Amino acid sequence: MTTATRTPAAIDTAALRELTKDGSGPRLLDVRTPGEFHTVHIPGAYNVPLDTLREHRVELLRHLDEDTVLICRSGARAAQAEQALADAGLPNLRVLQGGMVAWEAAGGPVTRGAARWELERQVRLIAGSIVLVSGLAGLAVPGLHLIGTAVGAGLTFAAVTNTCAMGMLLAKLPYNRGPRTDINSVIPALKSQP
Known part of the structure; x- marks a missing residue:
C-alpha cells in the first residue's frame, strides 16, 4: 500500500517575524542537531533534535499545540518532524519555509554561538x-x-x-553533537510557556 506524501503547512519568514516581534507568538521547535542549534538559532526556540523528537513525541504532544512552528536548516527535517508529530496525533503544525537559511537571509534576529560547518557543507x-x-x-x-x-x-x-545517511552519520560525531539536548529540561520549559 502506498501512502500519499502530504505537504505540511508552512509559514514564511515575514509572517513568523511579525508573530514573534513582541516576544510572544508560537512555540518554536528547532529540530537540528545541538551543534547546529548552538551555532545559530532564533531567540526563544527550543532545541529538540529530530531523533529526540521522534523518540519522545508522545511526551511532547502533551505540551504542544497547533501554535507551534518547526525549524531546521532548510525545511526538510522540520517537515519530517511535522509528519512524526502528525502521525502521533498533533496535526496542523507549521514549518518555517526555507528554515534558518531563509530566516538569516531575511535578516531575522538570531542568537549566535561558536561557528561550525553546517552538516550539508560537511557532506559535500x-x-x-x-x-x-x-x-x-x-x-x-x-x-x-x-x-x-x-x-x-x-x-x-x-x-x-x-x-x-552520510549527514545522519556525521551528525553523530562529537563535533556536531554539541551539548546534549535533555528532554527532561525541554518539557518543563514547554509547560511554562503560555
Whole structure:
C-alpha cells in the first residue's frame, strides 16, 4: 500500500517575524542537531533534535499545540518532524519555509554561538573528497573509481528520498553533537510557556 506524501503547512519568514516581534507568538521547535542549534538559532526556540523528537513525541504532544512552528536548516527535517508529530496525533503544525537559511537571509534576529560547518557543507566535503580520491586512485587501480559511483548513487538516493545517511552519520560525531539536548529540561520549559 502506498501512502500519499502530504505537504505540511508552512509559514514564511515575514509572517513568523511579525508573530514573534513582541516576544510572544508560537512555540518554536528547532529540530537540528545541538551543534547546529548552538551555532545559530532564533531567540526563544527550543532545541529538540529530530531523533529526540521522534523518540519522545508522545511526551511532547502533551505540551504542544497547533501554535507551534518547526525549524531546521532548510525545511526538510522540520517537515519530517511535522509528519512524526502528525502521525502521533498533533496535526496542523507549521514549518518555517526555507528554515534558518531563509530566516538569516531575511535578516531575522538570531542568537549566535561558536561557528561550525553546517552538516550539508560537511557532506559535500566528504562526498567530494571520496569521489576525487577514488577517481584519481582509479587511474592506478582499475575499478577503484566505482567507489565514487557508489557515492554518487547515494547522493542521488538522498535527494530523491529527502534523507541523507552520510549527514545522519556525521551528525553523530562529537563535533556536531554539541551539548546534549535533555528532554527532561525541554518539557518543563514547554509547560511554562503560555
